[in-house]
Amino acid sequence: MTGLLESALADLLGRFHAGQPAALGQAISLVEDERPGFQDFLHEVLGGGPSAARVGFTGPPGAGKSSLLSMIAMNCRAQDEELGVVAVDPTSPYSGGALLGDRIRMSDLATDPGVFIRSMATRGSLGGLATTTKEVLDLMDAFGFDRVLVETVGVGQTELEITAATDTVIVVLVPESGDAIQAMKAGLMEIADIFVVNKADRPGADRLVKDLRQGLHLRAATALESSSAHHDFDPDQIINKSGKEANKLAWSPPVLSTVAQSGEGGEDLM
Ligand SMILES: Nc1nc2c(ncn2[C@@H]2O[C@H](COP(=O)(O)OP(=O)(O)OP(=O)(O)O)[C@@H](O)[C@H]2O)c(=O)[nH]1
Ligand SMILES: [Mg+2]
Incomplete structure (x- = not known):
């Protein structure tokens, strides 16, 4: 050098x-x-080392990821948290305004000195996250934000990178994005810590919530069954181990419903 x-x-x-x-x-x-x-x-x-709470939002295009992210961001700001926001978007820059859905919220966030917004292009990376997203989140963490929120394009393929880069993955679905079976096939069950059915003001939302809960319940039951069939099975270990994978056997992600535009369901999500 x-x-x-x-x-x-x-x-x-x-x-x-x-x-x-x-x-x-x-x-x-x-x-x-x-x-x-x-x-x-x-x-x-x-x-x-990491100290900020890192929350990822993923889901199909137009599901309301940005709207939900803004809603959470506003709530965090109300509690005086300082925030980093990373938007990984293949098409449009975050600063475009329309991306955050609600322009008023967007301009509030964008002009708030307690919020640092950065957008990144995907560069064709397979996991749905840009290749350096993890490092960008690390930088934001090191800079001292209390919380870092990241939005990624969820185009249906398994997005394992987001689980590696964040502590909590929120998968956002909408009645229009297809049924619970599709979500299971797309590998979303594996990466979700929380499911949010957004646009609960639209028909089909209740049905999707119900089907997702059922699918998750079945999956948890199958996972426990297959591990107890294994001779090493130790239920205490599964519950106590801090590793995400181990926890996931006993942990079934909650399914919440929201109307991001009006803020309905936001308190449950917090
Ligand atoms: N009816 C209804 N519309 C919503 C709701 N949440 C968001 N929208 C609208 O849905 C559109 C997409 O919202 P975004 O928040 O931009 O969705 P997104 O998932 O970030 O979209 P991309 O980043 O383009 O994938 C916007 O026009 C929002 O105003 C909701 O709960 N109900
Ligand atoms: Mg968006």
Whole structure:
């Protein structure tokens, strides 16, 4: 590394630690573009380990991910939490305004100094998350946000990356997005910590909630059965182990319904 590069990175690091939003933006670009020194920079700032609550929103196009994210963000802001928001979008930039559904909410968020919004392109990565999304979330975490929210395109393929990058995955479905069987086939049962049936003001929402609950119940019963058939089965271990996979055997994701536009169901989700 040249001395010049080193001093530029040291300067960026200083401004990052001082909490300057511009430095966070520059750090993200550094990492996204894999510019020289980006690994050293990441290494320097990530020493503390993760501390922010990381919540991912995924689901089919137009399901209301952005609307729900805004709703949660507003609630968090009301509790004085500082937020990072990452939108992984293949088509339109987050700053377009329409993406967040409700323009009033969007402009409130976008002009709020307690919220840092960054959008990323998917770059054709298979998991539905841009390749560097995990690092971007790490940077936001290290910057000191209480919570980091990420929206990803859910186009039906299994999105394992989002489970690796976040603590909680909220899968957003709508009556129009198909039935519970489709959701199971798309692998959404495996990644969801919480299911939200949004657009509950539309016909078919109750039905979808019911079918999802039934499907999840069946799946949990089958998982427990097949592990008890295994000779190593130890129910305490399944319940106590902190690993996500182990928990998931005994944990059936709740299914909530919301109307993101009016905020209905938002309290349950919080
Ligand atoms: N009727 C109804 N419309 C909703 C609801 N939530 C969101 N919408 C509308 O649905 C449209 C899509 O909402 P978004 O929040 O942009 O959905 P999204 O999942 O982020 O969409 P993409 O990012 O494009 O995949 C917008 O026009 C919203 O106003 C709801 O609960 N009920
Ligand atoms: Mg969106």
